[in-house]
Amino acid sequence: xxxxxxxxxxxxxxLFDVHSVSRACDELFPNQGIAIxxxxxxxxxxxxxxxxxxxxxxxxxxxxxxxxxxxIQLHCGDYNDSQLKKLLEKYLTLNTFxxxxxxxxxxxxxxxxxxxxxxxxxxxxLLKQAAIYNKFNHIISVDEIKQYKPTxxxxxxxxxxxxVNKEEVLFMSSNGWDITGAKSFGFQTAWINRNKLPVEQLxxxxxxxxxxxxxxxx
Amino acid sequence: xxxxxxxxxxxxxxLFDVHSVSRACDELFPNQGIAIxxxxxxxxxxxxxxxxxxxxxxxxxxxxxxxxxxxIQLHCGDYNDSQLKKLLEKYLTLNTFxxxxxxxxxxxxxxxxxxxxxxxxxxxxLLKQAAIYNKFNHIISVDEIKQYKPTxxxxxxxxxxxxVNKEEVLFMSSNGWDITGAKSFGFQTAWINRNKLPVEQLxxxxxxxxxxxxxxxx
Numbered sequence: 001x002x003x004x005x006x007x008x009x010x011x012x013x014x015l016f017d018v019h020s021v022s023r024a025c026d027e028l029f030p031n032q033g034i035a036i037x038x039x040x041x042x043x044x045x046x047x048x049x050x051x052x053x054x055x056x057x058x059x060x061x062x063x064x065x066x067x068x069x070x071x072i073q074l075h076c077g078d079y080n081d082s083q084l085k086k087l088l089e090k091y092l093t094l095n096t097f098x099x100x101x102x103x104x105x106x107x108x109x110x111x112x113x114x115x116x117x118x119x120x121x122x123x124x125x126l127l128k129q130a131a132i133y134n135k136f137n138h139i140i141s142v143d144e145i146k147q148y149k150p151t152x153x154x155x156x157x158x159x160x161x162x163x164v165n166k167e168e169v170l171f172m173s174s175n176g177w178d179i180t181g182a183k184s185f186g187f188q189t190a191w192i193n194r195n196k197l198p199v200e201q202l203x204x205x206x207x208x209x210x211x212x213x214x215x216x217x218x
Numbered sequence: 219x220x221x222x223x224x225x226x227x228x229x230x231x232x233l234f235d236v237h238s239v240s241r242a243c244d245e246l247f248p249n250q251g252i253a254i255x256x257x258x259x260x261x262x263x264x265x266x267x268x269x270x271x272x273x274x275x276x277x278x279x280x281x282x283x284x285x286x287x288x289x290i291q292l293h294c295g296d297y298n299d300s301q302l303k304k305l306l307e308k309y310l311t312l313n314t315f316x317x318x319x320x321x322x323x324x325x326x327x328x329x330x331x332x333x334x335x336x337x338x339x340x341x342x343x344l345l346k347q348a349a350i351y352n353k354f355n356h357i358i359s360v361d362e363i364k365q366y367k368p369t370x371x372x373x374x375x376x377x378x379x380x381x382v383n384k385e386e387v388l389f390m391s392s393n394g395w396d397i398t399g400a401k402s403f404g405f406q407t408a409w410i411n412r413n414k415l416p417v418e419q420l421x422x423x424x425x426x427x428x429x430x431x432x433x434x435x436x
Contacts, residue, residue, distance in 0.1 A: 177264070204274075
């Protein structure tokens, strides 16, 4: 294993719990919070894939709004702009997973970066409110080149910013599809398998699998 | 609306019920049939997107096998090759939806085609056992160019085979993502919304929405 020179973290699902919106969903749409939250995330990912595949890029905050609209329509039918706005704002104050700050502090002598499909409009306030923005050397968004992960173009852009060799990058994500893309590109990968899911059957297995981010310290 | 010169049908979910495998899944994995069938289909689609996005094309029958492996692992854990083989064979004998033959017969004076992510290895036997293979002028598979739907390259290939103008094609699919791709490319589109789902929030709405294929005759 080549020595790691840059530790690169995915954001949604990896540093932050996207399902911390479910309580707010439940308050506005009683008993539908978990269902809305799950569809919201699933469609958010699907819409970013579809926009990439069809050449119709739109920034991730707009995609997040579109996917929320779909999720509410599916589970509840009607909604109004005020409800939509309230839930979207929650996406800027997601909870970090409990081990995040401790792990970032342990790695503080190394080059640290986040690399996300999120646009700076949503990433920067999220990282700042969690008091981790300043812990990173680079905040890298695909919005700078308008090519979503998991395209090789996106990981190449990340690599260009880091100024190290690709095999010196350890990329960490809870999202199987993101690990698949990063591994296919040539990064070293650690899959943060928070939900004890099977490995994706794509013949691109992660170099390491951990239950949470503490696992990468070992 | 321009006069339609070619009627093009998606296959999985549109002509054939992919969830007709759930009974066979249930026989081999009791009480998990519906869950396996749903994950199987979801991962089959996701894996085709991911292989396209990362430039790792593999034919759809192999993708169907990989996604079945994931689905069984997720819901049941272990499986053996004989179980895998039995379920995969079921994908070659899916049930057509009840109105399919009647609708194809009503359109028999027009140019008819199927256009699918499936490879001929899986498409041709499926269409033959349902006795509809000969009702089509063209059986078009993305495997001929190894570019999955919903890329514009795939719909362009379909169009090249049909030898009509793109706005003279009516493309029909039950899959929102497929309608999105076809609409983005420039086909006329009819979404066969068999499950009464909301329209995808991708600013590419279908030209028509029907409950089943009979709706396109009207």
